[in-house]
Amino acid sequence: MKLVFEKSVPGRRGLTISKSDVSTSINLKADLLRDKPAELPELSELDVVRHFTELSRRNFGVDTNFYPLGSCTMKYNPKVAERIAAYPGFAHLHPLIPQLRIGGILTQGALQVLYETDLLLREICGMAGFTMQPMAGAHGELTGIMMMAAYHKDRGNKKTTVLIPDSAHGTNPASAAIAGYVVKAVPSDDNGLMDLAKVKKMLNDEVAGVMLTCPNTLGLFNPHVREICDLIHSVDGLAYYDGANLNAIVGKVRPGDLGFDIVHLNLHKTFATPHGGGGPGAGPVGVVEKLVDFLPVSIVVKREDGTYALEYKRPKSIGYIAPFYGNFGIILRAYVYMLMQGDEGLKRIAENAVLNANYIKEKLKPHYDLPHPQTCKHECVFSATRQAAKGVHGIDIAKAIIDAGFHPPTMYFPMIVKEALMIEPTECESKETLDAFIETMIDIAKRAQTDPESVTDCPKTTPVGRLDETKAARELNIASLA
Amino acid sequence: MPYISNTDEQRAAMLAEIGMTPDDLFADVPKEFLCGKLDLPEARSEQQVRDHLAELAGKNHIHLTCFLGGGFYDHFIPSAVYALTSRSEFYTAYTPYQPEVSQGTLQAIYEYQSMICRLTEMDVSNASLYDGGTALYEAMMMALSATGRNKIIIDDSVNPIYRVMIQSYTRNLKIELIETQNEDGLANREAIGKQLDDKTAAIIVQNPNFFGCIDDFTDLSEMAHKKGALVISSVYPISLGILKTPGAMGVDIATGEGQSLGMPMSFGGPYLGFIATRKPLVRKMPGRIVGQTMDAQGRCGFVLTLQAREQHIRRDKATSNICSNEALCALTALVYMSLLGKEGLREVAQLCADKASYAYQKLTSIPGVTPHFRAKWVFNEMVLDLPCDAADVIGRLIEKGFAAGFPLSRYYKGMENSILVAVTEKRTKQQIGMLAEALEAVL
Amino acid sequence: MSEENLKFTETHEWARLDGKVVSVGLSAFAIEQLGDVVYLELPKPGDEVSKGASFGLVESVKAASDMYAPIDGVVSEVNYEVADNLDLLKTDPYGSAWLIKIESSDPSQLDTLMDTDKYEQFCATQVDQ
Known part of the structure; x- marks a missing residue:
């Protein structure tokens, strides 16, 4: 398909721009001007609409079909949230208004959304306060670790190390390292869980904290999680909950009750805001009482007269980590979603997500190796080693799944499982959809034994086949320049 | 349950098929961890939630x-932008x-x-970052890593919102962050020159700067490069419809806030951070990057x-911890720029400058209202002194229906x-x- | 060039001593494990390196890892040609795909490294993991 630039026809216009109604036309000093206009394409509105409509047809979203991408919680994004986010009262609100005198009064609706989202998340997570500012999960991690560092500094603690299980998302060690900590990986035990004995061994006064995903990236709930948190607390360390997998336990188990001190959430996972092709997301961070003072500025408070205001004077705060109040448009969508769930709705999310994952796990167990066969939570991780022995690798299975009309699961992660196939169905999917997917997976497993080539030469139904990634990286072409 | 497809009967059938009971599903969670009923508001219907949010939206005064x-502007957004970016395949x-x-x-x-x-x-360029502020921070981290040095000079004509963000992020890092005070509204050459040494990783500036003044950093780039330092410039993308580009000035890393390229102000986000650099620095650039290649059939x-x-492979040695970009916002900017095109973007930029110049004339003709800086070229934003606070x-002025501007005393x-x-088209x-x-009238 | 007279690190670099100069490259095993290498980041002549510390970076489609110096010294020569022709790593890992030469005042530091036989055994244990 042609690039948008290749469709350009000199003189074509995609927008009528209002004529100037002022008498002045300024001639800026020539030295300050660009010597020729930016080489943007020249297209009619119809050209632009056709181009991007064609691009959209080369994409696969949750609205297209089943998207069981493990650890990404690709659940359905309710349309009502999109509609509300486009209300002019939210979309056209300038973020600096509340910083003007009496400006706070002019943004009461938006401030109330932020304040109530904070309250809802506190109750759901068992935390004492949230910041809405982090603009993605990884940004939330960095914010959480910065608060961890601020806490230790405030207490005069000399801490150097953060413990992270070897099954963790790559963002955990990256965030801890960027915040200045040394990362020590804790090996998983035979059950795929963080090894309690190893934690005991690695524990010392230099440990600033632990970062845990619970259930972990194998979809397993660690029954020793409270003991791990207690151990960390015994050296005045902090326990960090990576909320990537909250969908498995939302409404049923609260991270605060497990002993965690800091929680980040991915609103684009558990709270159904769209993934947007890789963002924008939002990663609010919640903390227990002893860390509230360290939350970033500003935070929204409710005054005695019932009005909402931004509070900036917070001497122990880690400061500003976003230009304003976070990705407001995303927070708003999550707020809408939570209001529509209530307590019962949240519990049903977790229960259905877990049922769907276990249903797939049990149905596919005879056909794929399952390194950790116990009851899973929101996702299950198979290993394609049996198929790999026939020359059919995880990547081949993924491409065959594409030809069957589904999005593939997450491949080759977590790294501790060979040829990993990580399947997260979410609560939204029907039995019919799951059965169709299961049937596809069984068919691929059979073909891997009897006719491996029919799997390894997939995909055949897509606009392009498998792409040469080596060529992409060696002959780097990452921009079409004029 | 509109967002959960299975019926009670289907759930029962599924459990029976895999030989489990509802309790089995959470049997691995120790009982004491299971919470009871949460204190949350009763679930609302779609109609109720729309009514409630319409009421809240009505409490936001957008008629000003x-x-x-x-750094965040009320520009016109063509209708086709939302029509295309709201395609759910994206x-x-x-x-x-x-x-x-x-x-x-x-x-x-x-x-x-x-x-x-x-x-x-x-x-x-990369595939985008969170916003203009984090983009500037990432550019700074890139410069530290590329030069192996630890000193950063930032002029105070750079957006203060970004400067306070950088201060938060660098609190635990062993770097020397020097702030120079602008010289009559432009980046202070003399002060920067004094600070610039062979420990300096980068000079950070902005164009047009926070005061709206237009600058040309060609001299700063020469100065910095002689000392082996980089120049990072935050830029306002609409202004590049007419203004000299960071590339032409010899800047090493250009960043900016892309909100003005078709995104509503949306009370502070989601926005779009962009970052672009020179080829030799490409491997130091954080975030996702998309490249062109071929399949086996050509x-x-x-x-x-x-x-x-990136972090999912390099883990604690990654160039950055970022794992997402703002893809949908990048798409928005792309559709916007495609619709405006070569001539359209130039016209919008010129309109902004023309209308700002008209506003400058009108406002400074009011007795007691004077320009704060000596005659300076401005793009679409200006600093005016009033006779009072x-x-x-x-x-x-809010009471009269205007969001008239931002008080710099903040x-x-x-x-x-x-x-x-600020004046937009x-x-x-x-x-x-x-x-x-x-x-x-109010003065 | 053959694998004779080579010493290997546990991080899969090889070293060959010639007078005071030590040539350093990546083992065939490492290159196979990495997959197609797409980029090499190499030091400059005159840079100091120390045993066990990173002197550069090798990047493939699926992995990026630091390369570690087998010995203390000063980089005397850098093979930029291999960075432009990455297939050499596969075709001639112990010959024309050398990466840097280090001038060292203490060549005996190489004595602690593995010889070819030991390294082969070491690689066999790595495959299982």
Whole structure:
């Protein structure tokens, strides 16, 4: 398909721009001007609409079909949230208004959304306060670790190390390292869980904290999680909950009750805001009482007269980590979603997500190796080693799944499982959809034994086949320049 | 349950098929961890939630005529932008890990990267970052890593909102962060020159700067390069419709806030951070990057590339902890720039400058209102001195229906009477005239 | 060039001593494990390196890893040609795909490294993991 630039026809216009109604036309000093206009394409509105409509047809979203991408919680994004986010009262609100005198009064609706989202998340997570500012999960991690560092500094603690299980998302060690900590990986035990004995061994006064995903990236709930948190607390360390997998336990188990001190959430996972092709997301961070003072500025408070205001004077705060109040448009969508769930709705999310994952796990167990066969939570991780022995690798299975009309699961992660196939169905999917997917997976497993080539030469139904990634990286072409 | 498809009967059937009971599903969670009923409001219907949010939206006063900028602007958004970006094939997809079913997102990102390069006249761009502030922080981290040095010089004409963010992020890092004070509204050459040494990783500046003043950093780039330091410039993308580009000035890393390229102000986000650099620095650039390649049949396609730098492979040694970009916002900017095109973007930029110049004439003809800086070229934003406290005047103008500008005392000492006024192409001659009348009346 | 007279590190670099100069490259095993190499980041002549510390970066489509110096010294020569022709790593890992030469005042530091036989055994244990 042609690039948008290749469709350009000199003189074509995609927008009528209002004529100037002022008498002045300024001639800026020539030295300050660009010597020729930016080489943007020249297209009619119809050209632009056709181009991007064609691009959209080369994409696969949750609205297209089943998207069981493990650890990404690709659940359905309710349309009502999109509609509300486009209300002019939210979309056209300038973020600096509340910083003007009496400006706070002019943004009461938006401030109330932020304040109530904070309250809802506190109750759901068992935390004492949230910041809405982090603009993605990884940004939330960095914010959480910065608060961890601020806490230790405030207490005069000399801490150097953060413990992270070897099954963790790559963002955990990256965030801890960027915040200045040394990362020590804790090996998983035979059950795929963080090894309690190893934690005991690695524990010392230099440990600033632990970062845990619970259930972990194998979809397993660690029954020793409270003991791990207690151990960390015994050296005045902090326990960090990576909320990537909250969908498995939302409404049923609260991270605060497990002993965690800091929680980040991915609103684009558990709270159904769209993934947007890789963002924008939002990663609010919640903390227990002893860390509230360290939350970033500003935070929204409710005054005695019932009005909402931004509070900036917070001497122990880690400061500003976003230009304003976070990705407001995303927070708003999550707020809408939570209001529509209530307590019962949240519990049903977790229960259905877990049922769907276990249903797939049990149905596919005879056909794929399952390194950790116990009851899973929101996702299950198979290993394609049996198929790999026939020359059919995880990547081949993924491409065959594409030809069957589904999005593939997450491949080759977590790294501790060979040829990993990580399947997260979410609560939204029907039995019919799951059965169709299961049937596809069984068919691929059979073909891997009897006719491996029919799997390894997939995909055949897509606009392009498998792409040469080596060529992409060696002959780097990452921009079409004029 | 509209977002859960299975019925009670189906759930029962599924449990029976796999030989489990409802209790089995959470049997691995110790009982004491299971919470009871949460104290949450009763679930609302779609109609109820829409009514409730319509009421809250109504409490936000968006009818104010907006002369507020500070890096975030009320520009016109063509209707086709939302029509295209709200196609759910785009917004319900995730990061394009499977390129065969993600060519839409991937090609769009490649085109976005190309568009940013053409706009800034830089060599390479990534797939986007969170916002202009974190983009500037990432550029700074890139410069520290590329030069192996630890000193950063930042002029205080750079957006103060970004400067306070950088201060938070660098608190635990062993770096020397020097702030120079602007010289009559422009980056202070003398002060920067004094600080610039062979420990300096980068000089950070902005164009047009926070005061709206236009600068040319060609001299700063020469100065910095002689000492082996880099120049990072934050830029306002709309201004590049007419203004000299960071590429032409010899800047090493250009960043900016892309909100003005088709995104609503949305009370602070989601926005779009962009970052572009020169080819030799490409491997130091954080975030996702899309590259062009081919399949076995020779068909052209796009993939995520240079992924080995990233956190999911490099973990604690990654160039950055970022794992998402703002793909949908990048798509928005791409559609916006495609609609405006070569001539359209130039016209919008010129309109902004023309209307700002008109506003400047009108406002400075009010007795007691004077420009704060000596004659300077401004793009679409200007600092004016009032005869009294600016925050107070802005407060009074709100009552008259204007968001007249931003009081600079919030971030700059000694500027209690100064107001920052922004004018976009959306403002009409009549609105500017009414602002002038209202201002004169409250002074 | 053959694998004779080579010493190997546990991080898969090889070293060959010639007078005071030590040539350093990546083992065939490492290159196979990495997959297609797409980029090499190499030091400059005159840079100091120390045993066990990173002197550069090798990047493939699926991995990026630091390369570690087998010995203390000063980089005397850098093979930029291999960075432009990455296939050499596969075709001639112990010959024309050398990466840097280090001038060392203490060549005996190489004595602690593995010889070819030991390294082969070491690689066998790595495959299982």
